[in-house]
Every structure is written in C-alpha cells, then in structure tokens.
Amino acid sequence: MFPLLLLLSFVSAASAWTSLADWGSGNVTTSVGDSGQCLCHVYLPDTTFPASRVEHMQQVTKDLILEVNIQITTIDRYSGKMVTFLSELKNLTIKVASLESNPDNYIKLDFELLRIELREFEALVTQLKDSLNVTSPIFDSLYDEIRNMTLIVNQLESYDKSNLEVIRIEFAKLQKKLEDCQREEDNINPDIGNCKHEGIVGLSKPTVIQLNANLLSSYQYGGWGKDSKPARGYESMYWYSGYTSPSVYNFYLYSDYDKLILRSSFKHHDLTEGWEGTGNNYIVHGNVIYYQHNTPFSMTKLNLTSAKYDYRVIPEAAQKFSYSYSTGQNMDFAADENGLWVIYATEESKGKLVVAKIDEPTFGIEEAWSTSAYKQLVGNAFMVCGVMYATRSVALNTEEIFYSYDTKSGQERQLSIPFEKFQEKYFNLDYNPSDQKLYMYNAGYYVSYNVKFN
Ligand SMILES: *[C@@H]1O[C@H](CO)[C@@H](O)[C@H](O)[C@H]1NC(C)=O
Ligand SMILES: *[C@@H]1O[C@H](CO)[C@@H](O)[C@H](O)[C@H]1NC(C)=O
Ligand SMILES: *[C@@H]1O[C@H](CO)[C@@H](O)[C@H](O)[C@H]1NC(C)=O
Ligand SMILES: *[C@@H]1O[C@H](CO)[C@@H](O)[C@H](O)[C@H]1NC(C)=O
Numbered sequence: 001m002f003p004l005l006l007l008l009s010f011v012s013a014a015s016a017w018t019s020l021a022d023w024g025s026g027n028v029t030t031s032v033g034d035s036g037q038c039l040c041h042v043y044l045p046d047t048t049f050p051a052s053r054v055e056h057m058q059q060v061t062k063d064l065i066l067e068v069n070i071q072i073t074t075i076d077r078y079s080g081k082m083v084t085f086l087s088e089l090k091n092l093t094i095k096v097a098s099l100e101s102n103p104d105n106y107i108k109l110d111f112e113l114l115r116i117e118l119r120e121f122e123a124l125v126t127q128l129k130d131s132l133n134v135t136s137p138i139f140d141s142l143y144d145e146i147r148n149m150t151l152i153v154n155q156l157e158s159y160d161k162s163n164l165e166v167i168r169i170e171f172a173k174l175q176k177k178l179e180d181c182q183r184e185e186d187n188i189n190p191d192i193g194n195c196k197h198e199g200i201v202g203l204s205k206p207t208v209i210q211l212n213a214n215l216l217s218s219y220q221y222g223g224w225g226k227d228s229k230p231a232r233g234y235e236s237m238y239w240y241s242g243y244t245s246p247s248v249y250n251f252y253l254y255s256d257y258d259k260l261i262l263r264s265s266f267k268h269h270d271l272t273e274g275w276e277g278t279g280n281n282y283i284v285h286g287n288v289i290y291y292q293h294n295t296p297f298s299m300t301k302l303n304l305t306s307a308k309y310d311y312r313v314i315p316e317a318a319q320k321f322s323y324s325y326s327t328g329q330n331m332d333f334a335a336d337e338n339g340l341w342v343i344y345a346t347e348e349s350k351g352k353l354v355v356a357k358i359d360e361p362t363f364g365i366e367e368a369w370s371t372s373a374y375k376q377l378v379g380n381a382f383m384v385c386g387v388m389y390a391t392r393s394v395a396l397n398t399e400e401i402f403y404s405y406d407t408k409s410g411q412e413r414q415l416s417i418p419f420e421k422f423q424e425k426y427f428n429l430d431y432n433p434s435d436q437k438l439y440m441y442n443a444g445y446y447v448s449y450n451v452k453f454n
C-alpha cells in the first residue's frame, strides 16, 4: 500500500517537469506560496533556447526517478519480508501441531527475533527518509508521504505485535495439548519412580517451551520446573525464578502449565531481606525451595507451606568453585527417586565435586561422596536414582553428559551423551523424578528433555 502512495506522487511531480520541458522552456523555479501551495515560476527566454539546461533537468529527473525506484524496491522487499514473517509464524503453529504426533521435534520459538526484524523494518523507513535529501518544495510533499508511511509502518508494527501475542497464545494452547499428550503417555508409563535401569543412554531433542515469564531475554539467570515431590493438591504446580544477575530475589508459582504459559502466578514470593540467594541452582521439593544463601554461606530453605526460612552451614563447602557458565554457583540442589541432594566442591577435594545426601527432617548432611569431576569444568550436574551426572560444553549448541558417579556402588563412568541446547549458556539443570524429565533454564528460555534409560 505505502510504496504505491510514493510512486503516484512522484509520477505527478515528474510529469509536471516533463510538461514544462515539452513547452520548450529553460528557466523554472519553484517555491511555496503564502497559503502553502506550490508555485512554479516559468521564464520563457526570447532569444536562445537553453537546451542544455532542459537536458540537465531531465537528467536530474531521471536520476531522481531511479533513486526513488531503488527505494521503492527496498521497501517492497521489506514489506515482502513481513509477509514472509507472518507466513513463518503460521508455519510455526503448524509445526507445533506436528509436535503432537512426535514430541521429539525440535522447535524454536523465536518471537524475539521476529520483533527485532520488525524494528529493523522501521529503521529502514527512517533511513529512506534521510536518503531522500532534497530541498525543493515539490519534494516536501514526498517527505510528508514518507512521514505518513512511517506512521503506517508503526501502526503495522503494533498491529503485528498484537498479532504475535495472539499467535503466541495459540501456540501456548497447542503446547498445552502437547503437554497433556505427554502426560497421558506418562500416566501409562510404568517406569516413573522406577530405578530398575542401568542409567541414562540418551536425551530427546529439547522442547523449547517459551521465553521466561518476565518476557525479557536479558533475564539470563534463573530456573524453572515442577516440584520433584509435590505436596497433595500441588501436583500440577510449576515454579520460575529469573533475573539479570546470579542473585536470587524471588520465586513465582503457577497452579498448572496453562498458568505458567499465561504468566499468571498464584503466588509471588519476594525473598525477605537478608534471605536473598545466589547461583540459581535451587530446587523445589516437597513444597520447599532449597537454595544457596551467602550471609552466612549456607544451604537455605523457604518452606512454601509455612513461609518459614531455615539454613544450615556446610563447613567443608567452598565458595571458591563454581560451574563453568556462572559465578556464585557453589551449591547445586538436586532431587531424584531417592530424595534430596546437594552438590558442591571443597578445598580438600581441590575443586572436585562432592555429592551429599540431605536428611529432610533435620535438614542435615547424611553422607557425602567425593567424585573426580572438576567443578569448574562442569556446566551443571543433576541426580537420577542416586547417580550424579555432570555435563560440559561441546559446541555452541551442543552439550554432553560426560561423567557419572553412582553413590550406591562408588562406580564412576566417563560418558559421551550429547544433547542439543537452544542457547549456549544455562544456569539451572535438574531431573524431575515425578515425570522423568530434565528441566533447563537456557539463558532465559524454558527448555525440557525426555530422558531415555537403558
Ligand atoms: C532565470 O531567471 C532568473 C529570474 O529572472 C534570472 O535571474 C536567471 O539569471 C535566469 N537563469 C537562466 C539560466 O537563465
Ligand atoms: C511454510 O510452509 C510451506 C509448506 O511447508 C512452505 O512452502 C513455505 O515455504 C513455508 N514458509 C516459510 C516462510 O517458511
Ligand atoms: C542534505 O542536503 C544538504 C544540502 O544539500 C547537505 O548539506 C547535507 O549534507 C545533506 N545531508 C545528507 C544526509 O545527505
Ligand atoms: C499525511 O497524513 C495526514 C494525516 O492523516 C494527512 O492530512 C495528509 O494529507 C497526509 N499527507 C500526505 C502527503 O499524504
């Protein structure tokens, strides 16, 4: 629509010049009249015919037509691009539908990217305005139209943003269906809670659920997931915490998956001053959040039922060693079929991981095992059936489980179980024994994996 406006106006301007030239005139000036109208002053020379000046003006006109045509082509290309974006969005929705038949399909929900491209479109229009740097009043109306075009584009942009929101919600609904589908699968899966297997042999492709509830990709640090031992009535609960730094200030609780997607929390816990955490390696277990707290450096819990805090210092745990993707990750909480765990490193272990079992009633360490995985080389760690699994980076979009330590037998294994990641860094990775899935907070995005056992 908008390139057409521009074209029509230019054609009328150009034909005005052409008809003047046809007259055989040489001296033409333009100005703006008192009431803002465009005035053309034509001087007809009575002696020599100024052919060279006419030619020059015709050349200038041609150049301008060329320039405007180039700009029109550029705009056409961009408006064509927008049509493609919309088509891509539609295709995304179709992709989700196909996910229902195959939950292992890898989907990227990149609305952020679409928004950026829409903004680029707006910038291009501004650039176009600047590049048509003509001072003649005839072209002022062109400027006007270009300004109007920018407004139209802005309207288009906001229109498309609301469209994006609608599509996002549609997308979420489809995702919900997928989740229900997987839950059905889980319900008939007799292996939940069962440790009669010989460990992990593979992970599915990641399911990228969506950007965090703050809708900010700058909220790189955080975590999300489900309670690993839900209290009665809280079986469908999801939790989320995110921030721009490793500091931990608050937790959001959602009654079910729908509410998580709609970002409609039933509870928002702002951690009481003095009880703020760090490191983002928390876990929710038995309606209690376990996290690291630095004053004093301790493992801390917030009981969501009673809203009470408590902490225990682990004297051996060192604040000096963190995982490779973030600072401050000194204590990593995990839960599996056997209960609650905390993973840290000590001066005595020289930075190698130590796995400790937490006794829930007393909130003390029951037993601890030393492993040979250097914490600083590890991306994150989690527990499954009493076995600790450690991950590390292979490439920008590939991670691998490279090491396991079995607390029952003391056996350790070098592994190479690669898995895809959506973004390079992640700050929370935990297994959930209630659905046998891995939950990852992948630099702002909610990601999950199905786990395949031997
Ligand atoms: C055009 O007309 C103006 C006004 O009479 C005059 O000053 C100027 O010299 C003319 N230019 C040419 C190229 O004839
Ligand atoms: C959308 O999907 C259709 C059919 O698979 C395909 O022809 C088209 O190129 C896709 N469009 C985009 C923008 O990916
Ligand atoms: C616009 O035109 C004016 C006058 O011809 C010139 O001084 C200025 O540098 C031009 N600006 C750009 C961005 O081309
Ligand atoms: C620009 O938009 C304004 C307000 O809609 C309108 O009055 C004006 O005529 C438009 N200008 C052009 C050149 O289309």
Ligand SMILES: *[C@@H]1O[C@H](CO)[C@@H](O)[C@H](O)[C@H]1NC(C)=O
Pocket (backbone or CB within 6 Å): 286, 288, 303, 304, 305, 306, 360
């Ligand atoms: C949490 O608080 C509830 C209610 O006071 C209590 O019954 C439960 O044992 C507490 N859980 C933990 C792990 O502290």
